[in-house]
Amino acid sequence: MTSQQLPERRPKLIDLNLLPPEYLPRKLSRLSIVLVILIVLMLCLPVLFIFFKADVDAESDALQTKRDGLQAQLTDLYAIKRDADALQAQIDTLNSALAAIEQDYQTFIQNRVLWSEIVEEIDRILPGKRVTLKSIVQADSGVKLTGTATRDSYVYDYATDLEESVYFSKAYVTSLDSGEEASFTMTVHLSGGGGQ
Secondary structure: OOOOOOOOOOOOOOOOOOOOHHHOOOOOOHHHHHHHHHHHHHHHHHHHHHHHHHHHHHHHHHHHHHHHHHHHHHHHHHHHHHHHHHHHHHHHHHHHHHHHHHHHHHHHHHHOOOHHHHHHHHHHHOOOOOEEEEEEEEEOOEEEEEEEEOOHHHHHHHHHHHHOOOOEEEEEEEEEEOOOOEEEEEEEEEOHHHHO
């Protein structure tokens, strides 16, 4: 190697300290420096813990307040739910009663007898002046008719015509007195619902 290729050396530091070595401050070892840094960190750690604890306590207090508010709301909602359940039970009971009433009403409507329509039907079927009615009386599930006819056969024809009506199911001649004018009594049974 030539002198041109040699790396450049740093000059040695010149120690200008003229004191003898015993009066010079001791050089700190690396271990001492590490220990000092650790001690400083250990002394700072409690301060950091205090700050962290204060922050956590503040958050904890806010969450505790929020939890207490939610607990109060939950208690109120449970009370409202109990009232709502009681009201729902009453509503269900009333709905059941209403359904029963509506069913009874439908049965009533189907089985009702409209007497004005029945009398009109009896009058409509009358064969002119051949049969004359003297009275129309309700008797249990039917109607009792009394009247007169110009001939006996007209009474039976009238009974047959009544049976063919949607309002009546059966017609029975219960008594017939022949004469110049035949007197009769007839029982006519209503069909279900009066033809409705």
